[in-house]
Amino acid sequence: MKKTIFLGLAMLFATLSFAQNNRSAAEVFLQITKPGKYTVYLDDEVIGSATGRFRFYDVYNSKPELSIIQGDRLILKERINVNAQERLILGFDNGRLNVIKQLSLFRNNQYALDDFYDYTENLNTAPIQPTLADLNYRLLSPEAFQEFYTSYKKSSFDSERVRLINAVNKKASFSSSQCKLILKAFTFDTERSKTAKSLYQTVVDPQNYFTIAEIFEFFNYKDDFLKYLEKQ
Structure with missing residues (x-):
């Protein structure tokens, strides 16, 4: 009986030890x-x-x-x-x-x-070369983005909007849908195009950034933007 108990305990400890060292999770x-x-x-x-x-x-x-x-x-x-x-x-x-x-x-x-x-x-580990996403990724919290966007909507001119975007984008990044929302507020495609290309460098989900193309009012700017993405 004692041997059975000891055997069971040994198997239990072995299982626990395996679980602790199992890093497949x-x-x-x-x-x-x-x-x-x-x-x-x-x-x-x-x-x-x-x-x-x-x-x-x-x-x-x-x-x-x-x-x-x-x-x-x-x-x-x-x-x-x-x-x-x-x-x-x-x-x-x-x-x-x-x-x-x-x-x-x-x-x-x-x-x-x-x-x-x-x-x-x-x-304390050996250094690993960071990726571009690691360097640039600082997604705003939903609360922080809402505060930014509330202030942003009060801007009357594209130049004001650019300054606000650059001030935030220096330390934080936007998602593609957030970029689409803030770029849609621009008055002119000229500034919209410049800012869209700039924001692409730090966007957190570049695979979705093609959706920005639909907010351009004129085809030539849309086409230029898509050609820009093709080259990235």
Whole structure:
């Protein structure tokens, strides 16, 4: 009897030890841009928040189902692809789910990530060359963007709008849908085109930036903008 108990304990400790050292799990983080109270499901796990940020740890399903509910209304239900030992950071904006970043959970056998978007600054690891997205990505919180946009809408001239955009864009980045919203307010395509090209350098989801083309009033500016994207 004692041998059976000891054997069972040994197997339990071995299982626990394996689980602690098993790094096949992933993380899924979600940022919802539009302010509001949401409930988010990842398979059977549920998180409610009014801050727009949702964190799911220890994700083992490589294709979990993500559902977003606002109030009592289901606004998204979609399968996502998750890689082991990575944090998948998603953005939900204007009814569309976008991949913002994919970060490795570990560096030199140490958990390496901060509380949401990036690697911890003080981690003592060998240096890794940052990507352009790592250097430029500082997405505004929904609250901060709303404050910016409230002030921005009061601008009467394109020159004022450019100054406001540049002031924010120096330290933060916009999503494609946010860029579309603020560029649509421009009076003239000339300044709209210049600013659209400038914002592309730091936009968090460049794969969606082609949607900006539809806000140009004249075909030649639209065509020029699309040619610009082709070259990037």
